[in-house]
Amino acid sequence: MRKPKLPGVIGGLGITFKTMLKPAVTVQYPHEREDPPTRARGVIALKEENCTVCMLCGRSCPDWCIYIEGHKEKRPPRREGGRDRTVSVLDRFDIDYALCMYCGICVEVCPFDALFWSPDYEYSESNIAKLLHDKRKLGEWMETVPEPEPLEIGAEVKK
Amino acid sequence: MIPAVHSLLALEIGWGTTLAIKTVMILMIVPLTALVLGYVFLLKMMSHMQSRLGPMDPGGFHGWFQLVGDGIKFIQKEDIIPGEADRRVFAIAPAIVVISTFLVFLVIPAGPDIVVKDLNVGVFYALAVSSLSVIGVLMAGWASANKFALLGALRAAAQLIAYELPLLLAVVGVVIQCGTMNLQGIVAFQSTGAIFGWSGIGFPLIFTQFIGFALFLIASQAELTQTPFDMPVAESELVAGYMVEYTGFRFLFFFIGEFGTAFAFSAIAATLYLGGWALPASWGISLGVMRFLGPLVLFAKIMAVSFLMFWVRFTYPRLREDQLQALAWKFLIPIGLINILLTGVFKVAF
Numbered sequence: 001m002r003k004p005k006l007p008g009v010i011g012g013l014g015i016t017f018k019t020m021l022k023p024a025v026t027v028q029y030p031h032e033r034e035d036p037p038t039r040a041r042g043v044i045a046l047k048e049e050n051c052t053v054c055m056l057c058g059r060s061c062p063d064w065c066i067y068i069e070g071h072k073e074k075r076p077p078r079r080e081g082g083r084d085r086t087v088s089v090l091d092r093f094d095i096d097y098a099l100c101m102y103c104g105i106c107v108e109v110c111p112f113d114a115l116f117w118s119p120d121y122e123y124s125e126s127n128i129a130k131l132l133h134d135k136r137k138l139g140e141w142m143e144t145v146p147e148p149e150p151l152e153i154g155a156e157v158k159k
Numbered sequence: 160m161i162p163a164v165h166s167l168l169a170l171e172i173g174w175g176t177t178l179a180i181k182t183v184m185i186l187m188i189v190p191l192t193a194l195v196l197g198y199v200f201l202l203k204m205m206s207h208m209q210s211r212l213g214p215m216d217p218g219g220f221h222g223w224f225q226l227v228g229d230g231i232k233f234i235q236k237e238d239i240i241p242g243e244a245d246r247r248v249f250a251i252a253p254a255i256v257v258i259s260t261f262l263v264f265l266v267i268p269a270g271p272d273i274v275v276k277d278l279n280v281g282v283f284y285a286l287a288v289s290s291l292s293v294i295g296v297l298m299a300g301w302a303s304a305n306k307f308a309l310l311g312a313l314r315a316a317a318q319l320i321a322y323e324l325p326l327l328l329a330v331v332g333v334v335i336q337c338g339t340m341n342l343q344g345i346v347a348f349q350s351t352g353a354i355f356g357w358s359g360i361g362f363p364l365i366f367t368q369f370i371g372f373a374l375f376l377i378a379s380q381a382e383l384t385q386t387p388f389d390m391p392v393a394e395s396e397l398v399a400g401y402m403v404e405y406t407g408f409r410f411l412f413f414f415i416g417e418f419g420t421a422f423a424f425s426a427i428a429a430t431l432y433l434g435g436w437a438l439p440a441s442w443g444i445s446l447g448v449m450r451f452l453g454p455l456v457l458f459a460k461i462m463a464v465s466f467l468m469f470w471v472r473f474t475y476p477r478l479r480e481d482q483l484q485a486l487a488w489k490f491l492i493p494i495g496l497i498n499i500l501l502t503g504v505f506k507v508a509f
Contacts, residue, residue, distance in 0.1 A: 009475075016208040016474045026212040 045141035050114035057106035065099035193418035243304035253412035255295030270453030311400020315391035328495030329374035350437035361439035429460035
């Protein structure tokens with residue numbers, strides 16, 4: 001036999017009363033902080049030594065919010081008697097977070113693992129122009145990038 | 160009130176001073192109680208029922224200063240009167256709503272002699288005066304020259320008049336049982352009464368008039384235009400009903416009126432059904448002590464009744480306009496009449 005149910009009108013009062021006695025789920029933000037999940041898309045960080053100024057990120061950005069400038073430098077040859085090597089040096093790497101829409105295409109497209117997602121989210125500014133962050137600032141965010149999560153069981157490890 | 164002050168300070172207080180003290184008390188009580196109810200229930204209880212905290216920062220301790228700050232903000236705002244509005248009526252309307260609340264507090268006793276005017280027709284007066292606010296609401300809606308305001312005001316008028324009846328019928332049961340309309344008399348009846356000869360907790364009328372108590376709460380919920388009966392201010396249909404054109408301190412008046420009236424109705428319910436300021440006479444507490452304890456006892460009972468009112472308010476969604484009218488005319492009024500009949504029969508039988 002089915003248990004006789006309370007009418008919904010009374011049950012609703014019970015629900016609100018029970019909810020009132022439970023602790024609230026609110027996090028009092030400036031006083032206490034939640035830890036965002038490790039894969040949260042907070043802000044984009046730059047690992048400068050990996051960057052080869054290939055411009056793929058800047059060209060794939062739908063908002064054109066990445067500004068890259070670089071120049072070529074001669075370096076001594078690796079082997080004795082060889083030709084001088086040419087390396088690209090990054091002069092400027094700015095992301096305009098007033099334009100960025102956090103699509104993550106630049107992070108996906110980077111062939112040398114120079115761009116990473118960081119879960120840091122507290123970088124608001126009082127002036128929209130100050131949201132243009134340079135490579136020094138982007139490099140500082142590298143410290144907040146978490147270690148990649150361990151692979152799932154059975155996943156193929158890249159050789 | 161005045162003999163209490165006499166006995167406390169051993170002072171001679173003249174007629175003018177008495178009047179001044181009474182006026183100040185009444186003028187203070189409506190905004191203060193509106194603040195208390197607004198903070199305790201609207202800001203805090205509703206938040207916790209929705210699993211959030213509500214304001215926490217203003218004032219340092221659990222956001223107690225939030226409503227005071229809101230009041231200051233409202234006073235600073237520009238007083239806008241629409242160009243097409245009937246300026247004089249538009250300006251007076253909020254005051255009428257608040258005045259009807261002030262007038263209710265005149266007869267509510269908070270102690271053996273703490274009452275502004277101990278009327279013989281106290282219950283009748285309180286209900287008559289509380290329905291004055293309909294006029295203010297209608298004036299506000301009509302004078303705003305806004306179709307939403309007018310619709311809201313008409314809904315309010317239809318609703319307040321419809322629910323005036325069950326309110327009155329519910330109270331008639333109490334009046335029959337006590338044989339008096341004097342609120343002090345009703346309090347005394349409940350304090351000195353006995354349930355089948357046992358006078359341990361006096362005789363709160365909620366035990367015999369529980370139908371009346373439920374009717375009174377439902378009807379007062381509608382009188383206060385609180386959810387589930389808030390069609391006059393239904394924000395999703397009528398923006399804010401009759402208040403839509405009001406800004407600044409005139410809007411604040413409506414807000415104070417709403418919560419002050421909620422407190423007033425809770426006070427009437429606490430007095431009629433829960434024994435008012437009095438503790439059971441058999442406990443043997445002297446009247447001198449009750450002068451100071453009475454207001455606290457009444458306040459505790461009022462908060463209990465307000466808790467019921469606001470609990471319902473924060474739980475239910477809005478009814479439809481026809482459901483609202485059907486509830487009043489098809490259910491509440493017949494039940495009220497049956498309650499009167501039963502009360503009369505039992506009064507004669509016992």
